[in-house]
Amino acid sequence: MSAIYGIYNIDKKGCDVCFKQLSRPFLNSDRADAWYIDNIALGQNTVYNTHDSLLDMYPLKDDQSSLVLIGDIRLDNKAQLIKKLQLSSSADKTDGQLILNAYRKWETNCVEHLLGDFAFVIWDANKQQLHCFADHFATVPLYYYYNGQKFIFASDIQQIVAVDGVPNQINDNKLSTLVIDAAKELFRTETWFKDIYPVPAATVITVSKDGIRNQRYWKPAVGNTLYFKNEMAFREAFQDIFFSSVKERLNSHYPVTALLSGGLDSSAVVAVAAKILEKENKTLDVFSSVLPEGDKSGIEDERYYIDLFKKFPNINIHYIDETNTGFLDNLDKLNTSHTAAPLTSRHYLYDAFAKRATTLGSRTILDGAYGELGPTFHGHGIYAEQLKKFNWLWLMDELITRKKITKETITHNLRYHTLKPFVPDEIIYKVRGESELLKPNKFNFINSNLATELVEQLKHRKEYLPRRFTTPSYDHKRNQIKVIKTIQHKGNPRESFDLGEYRYPFKDIRLIEFALNTPAEYKIKNGYKRYMIRSGLDGILPKEIQWRNDKKPFSPDYYRKYNKQIEIGKAFLNAISENDPIRNVVDVEKLKRWAEIPVSNTEKDRNTINIALHYLPQGIYLIHFLRRFREFQ
Helix, strand or coil, rough: CCECCCCCCCCCCHHHHHHHHCCCCCCCCCCCEEEEECCCCEEEEEECCCHHHHHHCCEECCCCCCCCEEEEEEECCCHHHHHCCCCCCCCCCCHHHHHHHHHHHHHHHHHCCCCCCEEEEEECCCCCEEEECCCCCCCCCCEEEEECEEEEEEHHHHHHHHCCCCCECCHHHHHHHCCCCCHHHHCCCCCECCCCCEECCCCCEEEECCCCEEEEECCCCCCCCCCCCHHHHHHHHHHHHHHHHHHHHHCCCCCCEEHHHCCCCHHHHHHHHHHHHCCCHHHEEEEEEEECCCCCCCCCHHHHHHHHHHHCEEEEEEEECCCCCCCCCCCCCCHHCCCCCCCCHHHHHHHHHHHHHHHCCCCCCCCCCCCCCCCCCCCCHHHHHHCCCCCCHHHHHHHHHHHHHHHHCCCHHHHHHHHHCCCCHHHHHHHCCCHHHCCCCCCCCCCCHHHHHHHHHHHHHHHCCCCCCCCCCHHHHHHHHHHHHHHHHHCCCCEEEECEEEHHHHHHHHHHHHHHHHCCCCEEEEEEEEEHHHHHCCCCCCCCHHHHCCCCCCCCCCHHHHHHHHHHHHHHHHHCCCHHHHHHHHHHHHHHHHHCCCCCCCEEEEEEHHHHHCCCCCCHHHHHHHCCCCHCC
């Protein structure tokens, strides 16, 4: 993943010292260059991946238009863009050159014509404006600090806090999200560092002597409902767009690899990628988390479903079954490289995937995450929607069939998925009580005095807090848009490793809009939810995966690994002294009590699962993260 960075000294000339601090390398790269003049400096550490990345020499300068561009860019609609720009066949067609052409034609509105994963910055000398662009989901990270006189941006927050004058302090607003669930939505657009913000998804930030301005260029919205003559016509249309979304993400000068969990989403990506690569006489290496061969522990994994892909002639399966890893591995990254305190407790698997990909010379890992944005959306609200439309015979037939397939009772689906969406949120809110909104999460591990202080601060912003009891609408498309907006607002920067990056075919905007406007009959059918991808990839997905309704854990032996490492966790917590400033934030004694709770290798108790899988690891991770700040060292 390439790194971009820069500084705009709005009222003063000269930024050499700050730029040198900002440009300290924090990642490996294939090429590093910089450009600066007067009060503006731009730099880029380029990592080669796509074919264009080897050709575009950033910073790109257009002297005729007085433009300079830096960016981490992969465009997915180059052919359409070339046509829109009316470029001749001899014109430059790299990603960077296309964006410069697009900016000359449409200025900041150029981003409305771009599809792909990108973060890029353009300096327009004629207008004395700096523009920062983020893709539709802020998949490529970009952060900034602005104090009215100086605008500093970078792909990595570490670069920004290395500059003199930029505060390197914890953002208390983010700590409140660990206490009050509703605060997570309120502070989505902030980082864990005080006064440092992400460039939001689908947004252009313009900086000039007049200040800073945000321009939102895309929001998910319902369009015209698509019409298909029959299911075969739907299938052809779906495959056309899904194959395209996967193919665009195979754009790499190096071998592409993929994750395969055995579930529906990752299997869909792997199956389609393998079909595309087969036509090019290429193989696809995939990584799967499984138990060691011959394991007799009684723990279940996904090996049976993963092995169904052995029938594909060009798939090589790499089993990740390392037994000596766990949730306490490599936590030094939280002191140095991570920019957020919450870290998945299964991070050790991603480390193993990245290590294996690197040995294969791969700089791209395909990931099946985010399927719920589109093709594998569960269809929340469809039952209620059909009730409202008086399609009662269809509804009862679906509920009866669903019971046969999944054992879900008709009463349960009637109560929670058919009738409850008609109950207004206001009524649920009044029944539950206003005090519930600011009730601390029972699993929060923040020091009680600080937690009380954070709750008091939130009382003054109570009107901005989203209601916790919001139920699905009886309009399923509205529910799907909520899912899309949540991912947008949350910001989900892609995982990266060494010189590599993860890519997500399900984040393709064309695929999401197609799924959003597809009729409900292709989202739930014959008792099956996520029917769109089941039907859409008929004949491509292995049948047993296509029609399965269950899923084993991503890390099948997590609790066994947890038990092997918990003594290390206890020792770590016991070593925290009584006067350690970390106790002003974290309730260390509560974490100690949680660490003493027995956990079975096949744990089923929901509270114990929450503690062992989520909250105890998060508490330990937060302590490590806080150590990077002077006041907690």
